[in-house]
Amino acid sequence: MSDAYCRWCGTALAEHPDIQCRRELDPPRFCPECGRRLRVKVHTAGYEAACRDHGPLLD
Amino acid sequence: MPDVPVTLTPKAPIENRERLTPQAARTAVRAAGVALLDERRQLTLAELAELADVPDSAVPTLAALAHEVRLEWCGDTVEVEGILSAKTGGCPEDCHFCSQSAKFESPVQAMPFLDTADVLAAARETAALGATEFCIVLAIRGPDERTMDRICELVPLVQQEVGLNVAVSAGIVTEAQAKRFAEVGVHRYNHNLETAESFFENVVTTHTWAERFDTCQLVRDQGMELCCGVLLGMGESVDQRIELIGQLRAVEPAEVPLNFLNPRPGTPFAGLPLTEPLEAIRWISLFRLGLPSVILRYAGGREVTLRELQALGLTSGINALIVGNYLTTLGRSPEEDLQMLSDLQMPIGALSKAI
Numbered sequence: 001m002s003d004a005y006c007r008w009c010g011t012a013l014a015e016h017p018d019i020q021c022r023r024e025l026d027p028p029r030f031c032p033e034c035g036r037r038l039r040v041k042v043h044t045a046g047y048e049a050a051c052r053d054h055g056p057l058l059d
Numbered sequence: 060m061p062d063v064p065v066t067l068t069p070k071a072p073i074e075n076r077e078r079l080t081p082q083a084a085r086t087a088v089r090a091a092g093v094a095l096l097d098e099r100r101q102l103t104l105a106e107l108a109e110l111a112d113v114p115d116s117a118v119p120t121l122a123a124l125a126h127e128v129r130l131e132w133c134g135d136t137v138e139v140e141g142i143l144s145a146k147t148g149g150c151p152e153d154c155h156f157c158s159q160s161a162k163f164e165s166p167v168q169a170m171p172f173l174d175t176a177d178v179l180a181a182a183r184e185t186a187a188l189g190a191t192e193f194c195i196v197l198a199i200r201g202p203d204e205r206t207m208d209r210i211c212e213l214v215p216l217v218q219q220e221v222g223l224n225v226a227v228s229a230g231i232v233t234e235a236q237a238k239r240f241a242e243v244g245v246h247r248y249n250h251n252l253e254t255a256e257s258f259f260e261n262v263v264t265t266h267t268w269a270e271r272f273d274t275c276q277l278v279r280d281q282g283m284e285l286c287c288g289v290l291l292g293m294g295e296s297v298d299q300r301i302e303l304i305g306q307l308r309a310v311e312p313a314e315v316p317l318n319f320l321n322p323r324p325g326t327p328f329a330g331l332p333l334t335e336p337l338e339a340i341r342w343i344s345l346f347r348l349g350l351p352s353v354i355l356r357y358a359g360g361r362e363v364t365l366r367e368l369q370a371l372g373l374t375s376g377i378n379a380l381i382v383g384n385y386l387t388t389l390g391r392s393p394e395e396d397l398q399m400l401s402d403l404q405m406p407i408g409a410l411s412k413a414i
Contacts, residue, residue: 008166009166009324010166023363024363025362025363025388025389025390025391026388026389027387027388027389029166029167029168030166037166037167037168038168039168039170040147040167040168040170040387041147041170041173041177042144042147042384042385042386042387042388042389043143043177043180043181043184043383043384044141044142044143044181044184044185044188044382044383044384044393045184045187045188045383045384045393046184046384047384047389
């Protein structure tokens with residue numbers, strides 16, 4: 001399924017301005033399904049991101 | 060979504076300062092070398108301020124002296140550390156650079172204190188990379204009783220289970236809290252001055268620079284090593300950076316993590332430009348020349364600021380680094396950093412303050 005919301009700014013992709021808002025060294029911060037902020041755990045060798053409603057974010 | 064980084068290229072406003080002539084720069088760098096290597100004395104702040112004005116073309120020369128000073132005062136070992144945000148976001152303070160303040164609309168979702176299992180797993184990851192230090196970081200003004208209990212339970216556990224030196228960063232502490240941390244074996248306590256006293260009110264309004272200074276003193280009074288970092292690129296002047304070096308000398312840190320502002324979305328400093336790479340090398344060199352015996356650690360913002368010049372920092376006075384990810388942002392791959400150290404033929408090990 002393709003994303004409905006931007007993972008880095010949370011804007012609906014249908015309304016997303018034509019700019020690249022992903023920064024290379026930022027983990028995703030918003031759920032691609034609902035646009036809510038993700039719960040993100042960053043640790044030395046990785047990160048886990050999960051949405052309260054949609055569960056863990058899988059790449 | 061495009062899978063490429065945003066190009067962050069706005070030029071930093073260059074302060075209108077007169078640069079030294081190449082000849083005057085050579086003279087100043089030579090004199091600094093005599094002071095630091097032959098006479099083995101600290102530079103005065105006036106001497107540092109003069110070195111701050113060497114022309115861009117002389118920055119590699121300044122860096123070469125900083126490297127020699129680092130080798131002479133600290134040796135060639137590089138200390139590798141991993142850090143973990145054990146309690147993220149929702150912070151009541153308003154540090155204008157930080158994505159974890161509850162005062163700003165930041166994409167960072169607040170998270171409660173991680174489980175013990177998560178903390179131990181992160182420590183094991185850190186140890187597997189050859190690191191000797193692991194810092195447990197909390198986004199709080201200062202610890203309450205429950206938080207104290209959790210930290211004091213974790214510190215000896217990580218030490219025993221994983222065998223790393225454990226550092227803690229938990230904000231402003233009282234004398235009794237500092238004492239308790241020392242008793243449970245906190246190796247280093249991190250509390251940053253962040254910026255010069257004269258610039259601090261532009262960065263934080265919810266606590267004072269003096270409160271930070273006091274916590275730094277308490278940490279040392281209790282016999283813990285003080286890790287006291289700075290953040291460059293928030294709009295402070297050259298004179299204020301020199302002022303900051305003087306203030307760091309006064310708190311006598313064992314370690315100084317050198318952060319460069321990585322402007323965070325939603326924070327008051329979101330629109331500030333990155334520090335230019337060569338300017339970053341100039342200031343790494345100056346911090347080493349001003350603080351010859353400290354552990355000077357690469358910290359947040361180095362990847363986006365220095366880009367291809369990251370190895371150059373290690374020959375400009377840096378002798379420690381944070382490996383892997385940061386608190387809310389990611390680092391470059393640990394393998395790249397370890398390869399860099401191997402290529403530079405710099406051994407990895409634990410450091411403590413030289414004098």
